[in-house]
Amino acid sequence: MTTCLLCEQPDETGGYLCPGCTKATVVRLECLPGLYDGLLPFLTPSAAVSQGRSGKGGPAPLPVVEAILDLRGPGGMVGVVEDWLSAVRLERGMRQPVAAGSVEGRLKAAVSGLLANMPWIAVSWPDAGTFAEEIRDLTKSVSSIIAPLDPAERGIRLGKCPAVDESGNICGAILTYRRGETVVTCPWCTCAFPPATWAGLKEFIDHDEKEAA
Numbered sequence: 001m002t003t004c005l006l007c008e009q010p011d012e013t014g015g016y017l018c019p020g021c022t023k024a025t026v027v028r029l030e031c032l033p034g035l036y037d038g039l040l041p042f043l044t045p046s047a048a049v050s051q052g053r054s055g056k057g058g059p060a061p062l063p064v065v066e067a068i069l070d071l072r073g074p075g076g077m078v079g080v081v082e083d084w085l086s087a088v089r090l091e092r093g094m095r096q097p098v099a100a101g102s103v104e105g106r107l108k109a110a111v112s113g114l115l116a117n118m119p120w121i122a123v124s125w126p127d128a129g130t131f132a133e134e135i136r137d138l139t140k141s142v143s144s145i146i147a148p149l150d151p152a153e154r155g156i157r158l159g160k161c162p163a164v165d166e167s168g169n170i171c172g173a174i175l176t177y178r179r180g181e182t183v184v185t186c187p188w189c190t191c192a193f194p195p196a197t198w199a200g201l202k203e204f205i206d207h208d209e210k211e212a213a
Helices: 019-038 066-072 077-091 103-124 128-146 195-212
Strands: 156-160 174-177
Touching (some): 019 103, 019 128
């Protein structure tokens, strides 16, 4: 048994990414082209922002949001994905891809290349954790621009799951409470904690954190 390099939970497959994190990384990669397209409406501020006039007497051109321009540019989203594909192909002794065409086309091609290599990445690549973490952070960063979460939707971090498995190991995954939930469920071991157990749950969490400290 090994430990997943992304979620840091025990992994019986013996690879570098557990099946759950492998699947999540595949989904995040598949979402990247759509997220790239979703940034386009945010590239320029609302027309109402620009009230000036150009030197020729017409309306002044709208400014560009540089952070979003960077994400959509050659060194942004596509740069991250192409760099990882290059690293994978170098590690596997494969010919390096040649970047050509539009940024959008290059992004799709690089995503396809990484998806084709995901079985190898998850099982055989020591850098799989760093790769999966950067792809996760990239999708989260872009998603926060396109559809920012309401603070209530982010949830309240309760602490680490105190559930113990048959071998006596503590789960340790992060428990989160979101408004309207009647049961707190661990995302890893799926152990459920109904309201009647919440007082005791806090005591367990406080005890485990104190022991860890």
